Amino acid sequence: MSVDVSSIRYVLAIESSCDETAAAVIDSDLEVRSSVVASQYELHRDFGGVVPEIASRAHVRRILPVIDQSLKQAGITLADVGAVAVATQPGLVGSLLVGLTAAKTLALTLDVPLIDVNHIEAHIYACRMAAGRDVFPAIGFVVSGGHSNLYDCTSPVDFELIGSTIDDAAGEAFDKVAQILGIGFPGGPAIQRVAEKGNPKAIRFPRTFLKEDRLEFSFSGLKTAVLYTAKGVPGSTKKPEPLTEQRIADIAASFQAAAVDVLVAKCEQALRQRNRNRLCVGGGVAANVRLRGQLERMAKRIGVELHVAPMSLCTDNAAMAAIAWEHLRRGRFAPLDLDVTPGLVRRKR
Amino acid sequence: MSDPVFKVHCESEDATRRFARSLGEAALPGLVVALVGDLGAGKTRLVQSAAEGLGVDSSVVNSPTFVLIQEYEGRLPVYHFDTYRLKDMDEFLELGADEYLSSDGVCFVEWADRMEEVLPRDRLTIEFEITGEFSRTLHLSAGGKVSRVVLARLEDSL
Numbered sequence: 001m002s003v004d005v006s007s008i009r010y011v012l013a014i015e016s017s018c019d020e021t022a023a024a025v026i027d028s029d030l031e032v033r034s035s036v037v038a039s040q041y042e043l044h045r046d047f048g049g050v051v052p053e054i055a056s057r058a059h060v061r062r063i064l065p066v067i068d069q070s071l072k073q074a075g076i077t078l079a080d081v082g083a084v085a086v087a088t089q090p091g092l093v094g095s096l097l098v099g100l101t102a103a104k105t106l107a108l109t110l111d112v113p114l115i116d117v118n119h120i121e122a123h124i125y126a127c128r129m130a131a132g133r134d135v136f137p138a139i140g141f142v143v144s145g146g147h148s149n150l151y152d153c154t155s156p157v158d159f160e161l162i163g164s165t166i167d168d169a170a171g172e173a174f175d176k177v178a179q180i181l182g183i184g185f186p187g188g189p190a191i192q193r194v195a196e197k198g199n200p201k202a203i204r205f206p207r208t209f210l211k212e213d214r215l216e217f218s219f220s221g222l223k224t225a226v227l228y229t230a231k232g233v234p235g236s237t238k239k240p241e242p243l244t245e246q247r248i249a250d251i252a253a254s255f256q257a258a259a260v261d262v263l264v265a266k267c268e269q270a271l272r273q274r275n276r277n278r279l280c281v282g283g284g285v286a287a288n289v290r291l292r293g294q295l296e297r298m299a300k301r302i303g304v305e306l307h308v309a310p311m312s313l314c315t316d317n318a319a320m321a322a323i324a325w326e327h328l329r330r331g332r333f334a335p336l337d338l339d340v341t342p343g344l345v346r347r348k349r
Numbered sequence: 350m351s352d353p354v355f356k357v358h359c360e361s362e363d364a365t366r367r368f369a370r371s372l373g374e375a376a377l378p379g380l381v382v383a384l385v386g387d388l389g390a391g392k393t394r395l396v397q398s399a400a401e402g403l404g405v406d407s408s409v410v411n412s413p414t415f416v417l418i419q420e421y422e423g424r425l426p427v428y429h430f431d432t433y434r435l436k437d438m439d440e441f442l443e444l445g446a447d448e449y450l451s452s453d454g455v456c457f458v459e460w461a462d463r464m465e466e467v468l469p470r471d472r473l474t475i476e477f478e479i480t481g482e483f484s485r486t487l488h489l490s491a492g493g494k495v496s497r498v499v500l501a502r503l504e505d506s507l
Binding site: 057094164165166167168169176179180220223224227228233234235236 | 387388389393394397410411443444445479480481482484
């Protein structure tokens with residue numbers, strides 16, 4: 001396909017991962033013209049009630065109205081779309097296929113380039129958007145309910161996965177610990193709130209792999225340690241300390257300290273191992289105040305520039321569309337036989 | 350009549366790991382393993398070692414709590430479900446669970462007690478009893494042909 005990229009004004013970006021059906025239009029000045037996410041209340045109302053988030057059938061029903069809406073809000077028609085971007089990973093196979101099929105069909109019928117975007121990478125690219133300038137090369141760190149991934153990012157479009165969790169993701173550990181302590185969902189904000197009144201040094205929880213060079217996380221042992229501290233060691237006659245409000249606060253604070261220590265240490269190791277002087281952090285857990293504080297201290301100590309993606313840029317898919325422009329300008333188009341790469345299908349390395 | 354229960358006492362994490370690896374080695378196409386146990390019982394750990402026994406590189410096995418299902422390539426295809434975040438059985442089915450459950454791969458279902466009604470009767474149920482900090486007693490029962498053969502193979506290997 002011969003494409004004159006300079007003549008393209010608008011990119012339509014489509015996403016149908018686990019949680020939402022979304023479409024955004026972004027123009028060549030990287031201005032977000034529209035961003036429609038079908039998990040919003042108004043859209044549930046417009047599109048016929050709340051549908052199970054994970055169902056690909058729901059995506060099928062919602063995808064066309066969402067695309068329509070995004071074009072309308074941007075004040076353009078399909079004829080103005082110069083390229084179609086689509087998230088092909090990670091997510092559920094069935095869900096991703098819905099967005100991919102819509103994107104391929106549009107690219108084919110409009111005769112415009114198709115662009116393949118990894119949604120997780122968009123979390124890191126959101127740092128670039130917020131900074132308003134180039135932040136690469138950098139170490140990218142995505143820390144959320146489903147991911148604790150470290151990337152070596154040599155350019156805005158070249159991300160190498162260099163570390164991840166071998167069991168629970170960081171956000172998952174927060175959720176499960178919050179459940180053990182009975183302090184509510186989602187776990188991240190709940191732990192942070194309760195931990196404010198607790199002593200982070202009250203209990204010495206394990207910090208798995210802290211001193212090892214491997215860029216891997218493991219939060220399963222920490223979760224179990226919290227469980228035993230809260231509910232008692234099974235088979236032991238020793239009763240656990242009663243779960244008073246103070247005790248819960250101490251456990252939450254000590255857990256948070258242990259988790260954050262490991263997260264920060266692995267970022268530091270990645271920066272040193274890859275000799276990078278910028279760190280870009282994205283994902284829901286990045287909102288944790290202790291994590292941010294410790295990352296800032298570490299960055300200052302070793303002389304590294306820290307960028308944390310604002311949540312607003314992570315959740316709507318504007319960042320994804322902006323990455324699409326990076327691909328577009330480099331002429332990196334995807335073939336029409338593009339397939340999904342669900343993050344959940346992990347193949348041998 | 351409930352199925353007879355075979356008990357395995359694992360005195361350490363290592364012993365649980367060895368047992369799980371044997372389970373992976375004994376697994377046959379179409380086996381469904383239903384895992385029942387509290388947070389921290391060791392369900393994901395068991396799947397990691399069982400997958401290893403099935404020839405999967407265990408470093409790629411992690412918790413599917415967020416993504417709901419993971420797929421690994423081993424001697425047989427291995428499907429690893431976590432129903433922790435699912436609201437009800439309909440959501441489980443909408444994942445396409447029944448296709449996986451009736452496939453020729455090996456399925457591991459964490460928090461299986463929440464999805465009992467949609468699991469095939471022919472399944473190997475493993476209930477975790479937490480007997481100490483690192484010790485577990487596993488209660489195994491087989492509900493059909495494939496799971497019974499696997500359980501027999503497993504008993505022989507222990």
